[in-house]
Amino acid sequence: MSHAGIPLHYFLIVSTIMFFVGVYGFLTRKNLITMLMSIELILNSVNINFVAFNRYLYPDGLHGQFFSIFIIAVAACEAAVAIAIIINIYRRFRTISVEDVSEMKF
Amino acid sequence: MIDFSYAIWIPLVPFLVFAVLGLFGHYLKPRISGLLGTAGLLAAFILSLFVAYKYFFVVGKIDASGVVTDTYQKIIAFNQVWMHFTDKLHVDMGVLLDPISVMMLVVITTVSLMVHIYSIGYMHGEKGFERFFACLSLFSFSMLGLVIATNIFQMYIFWELVGVSSYSLISFYYWKDSAVSAGKKAFIVTRFADLGFLIGILLLSYTTGTFDFVTLTDINGPAIIQGSGIMFMGLSTMTWSLIFVFMGGAGKSAMFPLHIWLPDAMEGPTPVSALIHAATMVVAGVYLVARLFPIYAFSATAGLNVVAYVGGISSLLAAIIACTQFDIKRVLAYSTMSQIGYMMLALGVSGYGEEQGLGYMASMFHLFTHAMFKALLFLGAGAVIHAVHSNDMREMGGLRKFLPITHITFLIACLTIAGIPPFSAFWSKDEILTAAFHHDKILFAIEFFVAGLTAFYMFRLYFNVFWGKHIHYHHEPHESPFVMTGPLIFLAIASIFTGFIPFHSLVTSDGKEMASHLNLLIAGPSVLIGLIGIVTAYFLYKKETAIPDKVASSFKIFYRWAYNKFYFDELYLFVAKKIIFKRISTPVAWFDRHVVDGTMNSVSWVTNYISGSIKGFQSGQVQQYGFAFIMGAILLAVVFIYLWIH
Numbered sequence: 041m042s043h044a045g046i047p048l049h050y051f052l053i054v055s056t057i058m059f060f061v062g063v064y065g066f067l068t069r070k071n072l073i074t075m076l077m078s079i080e081l082i083l084n085s086v087n088i089n090f091v092a093f094n095r096y097l098y099p100d101g102l103h104g105q106f107f108s109i110f111i112i113a114v115a116a117c118e119a120a121v122a123i124a125i126i127i128n129i130y131r132r133f134r135t136i137s138v139e140d141v142s143e144m145k146f
Numbered sequence: 147m148i149d150f151s152y153a154i155w156i157p158l159v160p161f162l163v164f165a166v167l168g169l170f171g172h173y174l175k176p177r178i179s180g181l182l183g184t185a186g187l188l189a190a191f192i193l194s195l196f197v198a199y200k201y202f203f204v205v206g207k208i209d210a211s212g213v214v215t216d217t218y219q220k221i222i223a224f225n226q227v228w229m230h231f232t233d234k235l236h237v238d239m240g241v242l243l244d245p246i247s248v249m250m251l252v253v254i255t256t257v258s259l260m261v262h263i264y265s266i267g268y269m270h271g272e273k274g275f276e277r278f279f280a281c282l283s284l285f286s287f288s289m290l291g292l293v294i295a296t297n298i299f300q301m302y303i304f305w306e307l308v309g310v311s312s313y314s315l316i317s318f319y320y321w322k323d324s325a326v327s328a329g330k331k332a333f334i335v336t337r338f339a340d341l342g343f344l345i346g347i348l349l350l351s352y353t354t355g356t357f358d359f360v361t362l363t364d365i366n367g368p369a370i371i372q373g374s375g376i377m378f379m380g381l382s383t384m385t386w387s388l389i390f391v392f393m394g395g396a397g398k399s400a401m402f403p404l405h406i407w408l409p410d411a412m413e414g415p416t417p418v419s420a421l422i423h424a425a426t427m428v429v430a431g432v433y434l435v436a437r438l439f440p441i442y443a444f445s446a447t448a449g450l451n452v453v454a455y456v457g458g459i460s461s462l463l464a465a466i467i468a469c470t471q472f473d474i475k476r477v478l479a480y481s482t483m484s485q486i487g488y489m490m491l492a493l494g495v496s497g498y499g500e501e502q503g504l505g506y507m508a509s510m511f512h513l514f515t516h517a518m519f520k521a522l523l524f525l526g527a528g529a530v531i532h533a534v535h536s537n538d539m540r541e542m543g544g545l546r547k548f549l550p551i552t553h554i555t556f557l558i559a560c561l562t563i564a565g566i567p568p569f570s571a572f573w574s575k576d577e578i579l580t581a582a583f584h585h586d587k588i589l590f591a592i593e594f595f596v597a598g599l600t601a602f603y604m605f606r607l608y609f610n611v612f613w614g615k616h617i618h619y620h621h622e623p624h625e626s627p628f629v630m631t632g633p634l635i636f637l638a639i640a641s642i643f644t645g646f647i648p649f650h651s652l653v654t655s656d657g658k659e660m661a662s663h664l665n666l667l668i669a670g671p672s673v674l675i676g677l678i679g680i681v682t683a684y685f686l687y688k689k690e691t692a693i694p695d696k697v698a699s700s701f702k703i704f705y706r707w708a709y710n711k712f713y714f715d716e717l718y719l720f721v722a723k724k725i726i727f728k729r730i731s732t733p734v735a736w737f738d739r740h741v742v743d744g745t746m747n748s749v750s751w752v753t754n755y756i757s758g759s760i761k762g763f764q765s766g767q768v769q770q771y772g773f774a775f776i777m778g779a780i781l782l783a784v785v786f787i788y789l790w791i792h
Contacts, residue, residue, distance in 0.1 A: 063776060067769050075769075142766030 051092035058085035072126045072136045076119065083115050150223035153197050153241045156190045156251060157290035160258075163187075164283035171276030180269075183279035184262040187286060191255040194248075201248045202652055218657035220244040220360050225296055234355065240296035242359060245653040246436050246510055250293035253517045256640070257425040258286045260633035264525050265417040267629035268532060272415075278318060282421070285311040289426050293433060297357040298347050301434070305343070305398070308430060309336050312422045316414040328413040335407040339397020346390030353383050363440040365498070365656075385446040392435060392453055399431025400483045401490060402460040406714050408483055412475040412537075416528030419475060424482050424524050425517035432489045432513055439506060439655060443498035454494020458589045461487025463712065465599040469606065470698075470709040473537045474527050477607050478520070481563065484596060485516050491593060492578040495585035496655065503655030505585070508577030511649040515570035518644055519562040522637035526556040529630055530611060533623035539607060543614040548623040551631045553612050555638040560608045562641045564601035564676040567669075570645030576669045583668055597672050601679030609687035 058081055065078030087108040094104025130136050163186030171179050200206075206218045225240035262282060269278055288307035295301035310333075317329030351357050361367050381389075395401075400408035400423075411423050422428070435442065435453055442450050461484040468480035489509045496505025529552040534542055546553040562569035565576070575597065582590040625631065651659040686693050698705045707713070 067773050067776070138768055141768075144764070145766030146761040146764040 048092060048096045051088055055085040055088040055092070058082075058088070070137045070139055072129065072138055072141075073123075075138060076122050076126070079122075080115060080119070083111055087111055150197065150200070150221060150241070150243055152193070153223045153243060153251075153294070156193050156197070156255070157287050157294065159186050159189045159193075160283040160290065161287040164280050164287060167276055167280035167283060171280055174276060176275040177266075179276035179279050180262075180266045183283050184259070184266065186283060187255065187259045187262045190286070190290070191259045194251040194255040197243070198248050198252050201243055202245075206245075216658055218245050218652075220363075222296060222360065228300075237299045237357065238297055239300055241294045242296040243294070245657065246433065247293045249510060249514060249653055250433060251290065253429075253514055254286065254289050254293065254426050257517055257521045258282070258289075258421055260521060260525070260637055261417045261421040264420075264528070264630050264633040265415075267627045268417055268528055269415065274318065278315075278415070281311055281315050281318070282418075285315060285422065285427075289430070292430060295359070297359055298350070298362070298438075299357045301437075302340075302343065302347055305394070305430065306340065308398075308427055309333060309340070312411075312418075312427055315418040315422060316411045318415055318418065319413070322413070325413040328407075328410040332407040332411045335404055336397045339404050340394050342390045342392075342397070343394020346387045346392075346394065349383055349387030349390060353387060359437060363438065365440050365444065381448055382445070384441070385448050388438065388442055388446040388449040389452055391438065392431075392449060392456075395431030395434040396456060396490075397431070398434075399428050399486050399490065400460075401431065401456050401487065402463055403714070405460060405464070405483050406711075406718060409476045409479045409711070412473070412479050416475065416524060416531060419479070420521045420524030420528065423479060424520035428482060428486055429489070429513050429517070432486060432493065432509060435490070435493050436506065436510060439493065439496075440498055442493075443496070443655070450494050450496075452494075454491050454586065454589060457487040457490025457492075457494055458592045459487075460484070461491065461596050462592050465596045465603065466708050467711050468603040469599060470705060472539050474530065474539050474542075474607060474611065475524070475537055477539075477603060478523055478527060481523075481600065481604065482520055484600060485512070485520065485563070488575070488578055488593065488596075489513050489516070491589060492581055495581050495589060499656045500658065500660055503660065504577060505581035506655035507650055507653060507660065508574060508581050510653045512571070512574035512578055514647070514649070515562070515574045515641070515644050518637055518640040519559045519569075519571060522555060522559040522634060522641055523563070525630070525634055525637065526552050526559060529626045529634065530556075532626055532630070539610045541617065542611045543617045544612070545623060546612040549612075549625050551625060551634060555631075555634040556608060556612065558638045558641055560604045563604050564680060565597055565672055566676055566680075567673060568642070568645065570641055570643070572669075572673070573645040574649075576665070576672060579668050579672055580665045583665075594672065594675060598675035598679040601676040602683050605680045605683035606687050609683055613688050615689075 062078045062081030062085060065081065066075050069075050069078060090104040090108045090111075094101065098104070126136055129141055133140055135141075163183055167174075167179050167183060174182070201221070202218075206221075207215050209215050209217075209219050221243040223241040223243050225238055227236050228239045229237040231237075262279070265278065265282065269275055272278070285308065288304050288311055292301055292304035292308055295304060313329045313333040316332050317326050319325040347357075350362075354362060356362060393404075397404045408423060408428070412419055414422075442453070464480040464483035464487060468477050468484065471477045471480065489512050492505040492509035492512065494505070496503055496509070498506075529549065530542065530545060531537055533545070533549055533552075536542070558569065562571045565572045567573075579590065579593055579597070582593050650661065654660050686697070710716075
């Protein structure tokens with residue numbers, strides 16, 4: 041371990057907690073906006089993993105950090121698209137509760 | 147050798163007329179469509195006469211190398227490969243001229259022309275006038291195509307066309323249920339027989355390797371020399387194939403036991419009966435046997451015996467039934483069947499070549515004379531029906547005063563069919579009886595008896611209609627217009643004089659001239675029995691008496707049998723309904739409905755049931771899908787970790 045300071049598993053624990061909080065939120069919240077926020081949590085936990093592993097396993101490279109930035113950029117686009125979809129759903133169904141949007145039922 | 151290729155126009159002209167009338171008929175005035183149809187047939191008639199003259203008297207005996215022989219040659223006037231499968235297997239369309247086909251051209255166009263002219267008067271004002279003429283032209287086309295066929299497959303095609311056009315003519319009054327079912331009956335019965343014809347064609351072409359008539363009937367050709375083939379159930383394949391072919395001929399010619407359609411076919415308009423069910427279509431079977439005659443004579447004598455006996459039985463049965471019927475057209479229908487039985491029998495007792503071929507010549511001779519006098523009888527009956535508006539001879543009587551021309555011509559026809567000299571059928575019937583006498587005494591006895599019966603039932607009809615009781619008609623019957631009596635007069639003259647045509651030098655089995663002989667020992671008794679029949683009819687029916695009823699009641703059971711046509715219709719209905727439908731079709735239908743359909747239905751039911759029970763997975767709830775996805779991902783992770791550890 042070439043660096044003093046916070047050990048790797050601390051990062052991993054934080055990111056795991058964030059990941060499962062995000063999953064829990066995605067599965068239980070009925071509001072589409074909140075579900076979108078949960079997805080952001082999941083993405084960010086992954087970002088933490090990337091940065092942490094980059095820092096601890098390949099301190100000379102920057103691949104993990106590039107990846108994080110890439111994910112952040114994609115997440116921004118995805119949020120824009122998702123919100124556009126949610127607005128359209130609201131216009132169509134007058135609700136943003138995910139339970140009421142079941143057009144794809146059998 | 148002279149170019150005969152213009153003979154192709156004989157069938158084509160009626161076909162063109164059919165196309166014009168069929169497509170544009172209802173834009174034309176009825177009168178014009180009638181005249182157009184008649185003009186087409188007139189052209190074909192003149193062409194046929196010209197061909198016949200050229201063939202019989204100018205170039206018929208000149209063979210391919212230009213040498214004058216003593217034999218009428220088979221001339222292929224036109225041939226075109228139509229469907230080419232392989233070099234050996236191809237179906238052609240063409241024109242074959244030999245004595246019988248040229249004779250048939252004359253018969254068909256003559257009768258058809260007379261019927262066309264007659265129909266202008268008879269069908270006047272009927273609904274579907276132009277349709278009638280279109281169908282008549284189609285029929286003439288098919289029949290002419292049939293007789294000039296160069297190969298058996300072309301014949302089969304036209305054979306079926308004849309069936310179709312006769313169907314449409316029998317069912318001409320399509321608003322009458324009886325006409326529709328009569329048409330269907332005729333079509334189904336003949337179609338059933340044609341199945342035999344087709345099997346026969348396949349067997350025949352399989353054994354001989356050719357469809358072509360000239361090759362098939364060449365007596366030095368491969369078909370006859372090495373044709374006997376494999377034996378099956380005691381007879382050679384060749385014999386079987388010819389018996390099957392004869393089955394087709396028997397169906398079209400209304401021979402026992404496939405005769406049941408002919409009396410019902412009288413539902414059609416009377417000119418149709420004259421054309422189809424007297425002179426042309428019903429002799430197609432005779433023509434077919436005559437066409438293949440050399441093979442029958444050399445390779446299938448057993449087949450010829452079948453032909454002879456079927457003909458004999460048919461003529462006897464039909465003559466007995468004819469004595470009991472009251473519908474004048476039905477009497478004539480049974481008489482037709484009886485006379486065609488004569489022709490079949492004559493072919494059946496004939497041999498090939500020179501004096502052996504007497505029966506063949508007699509059959510063709512009788513075919514020719516029969517066409518004339520039977521068409522005359524039917525057209526005369528049509529004139530009577532036209533005047534009285536009834537088919538039932540019990541509602542007629544004393545018509546000789548109202549219909550003088552019809553009366554005279556009808557009398558001539560009756561004398562002709564009764565075989566009284568010098569009318570034509572005397573000559574031809576005498577030849578048939580002579581041929582039968584030399585071949586088979588039983589058949590001769592049958593035919594001799596039938597000759598008497600024929601005279602009896604024809605004069606029963608004649609006396610009932612034209613003499614007999616006085617009937618008060620609602621409106622006075624009046625003689626038909628000249629377009630109807632003209633053909634009657636023409637055919638009456640033909641009935642008188644066609645007997646003097648020297649058939650023995652024109653139409654013989656091998657094309658060579660043969661000696662004509664009038665055998666007085668046979669001609670004398672046959673005229674006598676004809677006279678006996680006439681005299682009996684005279685005493686029974688000249689005036690209205692109670693004797694016929696007494697005679698009928700003294701043979702009560704037999705009379706009822708004959709009156710009900712020996713219950714053949716009932717027998718066929720029994721076989722069809724009680725045996726075929728009930729014992730075969732019903733179990734098959736049950737099997738189809740329960741086993742075949744059941745299998746398919748249960749497969750679909752199982753699929754439906756399973757999908758119904760699992761469709762709840764697709765709830766439309768995104769979060770459930772997400773949950774399933776994450777659980778799956780976790781499960782996979784666990785599995786891979788587990789595998790990785792071990």
